[in-house]
Amino acid sequence: MRWVNEHKTLVVVLLCLFLTVCLFLGSILGEKKGNKATDIANSGSATISSVFMKAYNGIKNNVTGIFSYRKLQKQVEELKEDNDNLNRKLTEEKMKKEELEELRELSQALNFEYVETKYKLISGDIITMDGANWTNVFTINIGTEDGVKVGDCVVSGLGLVGRIMDVGKHWSKVSSIIDDGNKVSFRLERDRKQLGIIAGNSKGEVEGFMMNSNSTISEGDILITSGIGSYPKGIEIGNVKAVSYNENTLLKEITVETAVNFKELGKVAVIQ
Amino acid sequence: MKYWKTALIFFICIMVQPTLLNFFSIFKSTPNLILSFVVVFAFLCGDYTHSLVIGTGAGILYDMLYTLSIGQTALALFIVSAVILFIRETMNVENMINMFLVSVSSIFVFYSCNWILLKFSGETLGYLYMLKNSVLSGIYTLAVITAVYIYLVNKSRRNRRSKYFQ
Numbered sequence: 001m002r003w004v005n006e007h008k009t010l011v012v013v014l015l016c017l018f019l020t021v022c023l024f025l026g027s028i029l030g031e032k033k034g035n036k037a038t039d040i041a042n043s044g045s046a047t048i049s050s051v052f053m054k055a056y057n058g059i060k061n062n063v064t065g066i067f068s069y070r071k072l073q074k075q076v077e078e079l080k081e082d083n084d085n086l087n088r089k090l091t092e093e094k095m096k097k098e099e100l101e102e103l104r105e106l107s108q109a110l111n112f113e114y115v116e117t118k119y120k121l122i123s124g125d126i127i128t129m130d131g132a133n134w135t136n137v138f139t140i141n142i143g144t145e146d147g148v149k150v151g152d153c154v155v156s157g158l159g160l161v162g163r164i165m166d167v168g169k170h171w172s173k174v175s176s177i178i179d180d181g182n183k184v185s186f187r188l189e190r191d192r193k194q195l196g197i198i199a200g201n202s203k204g205e206v207e208g209f210m211m212n213s214n215s216t217i218s219e220g221d222i223l224i225t226s227g228i229g230s231y232p233k234g235i236e237i238g239n240v241k242a243v244s245y246n247e248n249t250l251l252k253e254i255t256v257e258t259a260v261n262f263k264e265l266g267k268v269a270v271i272q
Numbered sequence: 273m274k275y276w277k278t279a280l281i282f283f284i285c286i287m288v289q290p291t292l293l294n295f296f297s298i299f300k301s302t303p304n305l306i307l308s309f310v311v312v313f314a315f316l317c318g319d320y321t322h323s324l325v326i327g328t329g330a331g332i333l334y335d336m337l338y339t340l341s342i343g344q345t346a347l348a349l350f351i352v353s354a355v356i357l358f359i360r361e362t363m364n365v366e367n368m369i370n371m372f373l374v375s376v377s378s379i380f381v382f383y384s385c386n387w388i389l390l391k392f393s394g395e396t397l398g399y400l401y402m403l404k405n406s407v408l409s410g411i412y413t414l415a416v417i418t419a420v421y422i423y424l425v426n427k428s429r430r431n432r433r434s435k436y437f438q
Contacts, residue, residue, distance in 0.1 A: 020350055134402045
């Protein structure tokens with residue numbers, strides 16, 4: 001006890017270090033699931049952040065409006081929102097169409113009756129973006145009370161965004177497909193029999209390969225999720241930026257330009 | 273500076289960093305406010321609690337709110353402030369060049385530590401990619417550190433020149 005009193009500075013510093021290391025180890029070794037303290041902090045922060053975000057949006061809209069045609073900007077915002085909604089509907093329709101075709105085939109083959117399964121979309125606003133300028137982690141204002149679960153797929157009007165990594169009552173943390181180490185299975189939009197796998201690389205790009213080395217994939221081809229794995233089928237991922245043939249692996253390798261610009265996201269939807 | 277004032281400054285930084293600060297972004301880069309204040313407080317304030325304890329606490333809160341693994345920012349901030357507290361004994365803290373050197377190395381150490389800790393939690397992005405994307409943010413952070421440092425140094429100098437000083 002005497003030693004502690006004599007070395008208060010050192011004790012405080014060591015305690016600080018010990019606590020931080022324990023928290024970090026607990027966080028990386030434990031499940032990626034919000035604990036009670038994180039949930040309380042995030043719930044409080046979500047309220048304050050949304051006030052800041054509203055203020056930010058208000059300032060942004062008004063200040064830029066002074067220097068440009070305000071009416072035009074409003075129209076652009078409305079059109080953007082309409083476009084997002086239409087794209088979301090289109091994605092939903094694509095998924096439905098594919099599922100319908102597949103189930104029809106199945107019902108024909110097995111003499112089963114068609115049963116409709118529908119994905120539910122829950123939309124939410126981005127309330128905070130991670131301060132680091134090289135990761136794409138952000139928080140949205142919907143959580144378990146809205147039915148969001150860890151691992152749920154997140155999309156925007158333009159395409160696949162990522163998935164839910166952590167969730168609380170009224171908040172969820174989303175990791176983009178670039179940051180997320182998981183692989184995404186895809187197929188070509190023009191020829192759905194051509195399958196492949198993509199994943200984020202160390203350069204912050206998305207790259208992958210085709211399952212079949214005789215694939216006719218070319219630059220500009222649009223990729224959509226295949227439905228194999230954790231992502232539902234039919235969601236646009238992006239288009240092919242470059243194609244090359246790897247003589248060592250005998251595979252066609254591709255680099256993909258994602259449909260979504262992660263730094264300019266405002267609204268997203270979670271697929272259940 | 274009183275503890276509650278320092279804690280309040282860090283709390284405001286945590287709230288402003290991922291929200292309002294985006295308004296002041298240059299080429300989509302924003303300064304790291306928490307790091308800026310940790311560096312300045314560690315370099316200038318006599319008491320270690322301002323930067324080390326409150327800074328680490330702010331880092332934990334920041335991680336809980338905005339990142340996927342708790343402790344990564346806190347540990348990086350702890351390392352930065354501990355190093356500054358250790359080396360400032362050998363330096364003249366009112367020398368601008370010293371401040372500049374300490375700030376640049378602190379920013380570099382912070383981003384490197386953050387990247388290493390993120391690697392442990394499964395991040396796939398490479399070191400060079402991180403460095404490339406942190407250059408602008410680093411410069412922006414350096415500008416904020418310089419502004420805060422000049423303000424605080426001038427304040428302390430003014431007080432020292434006062435006839436009531438001592």
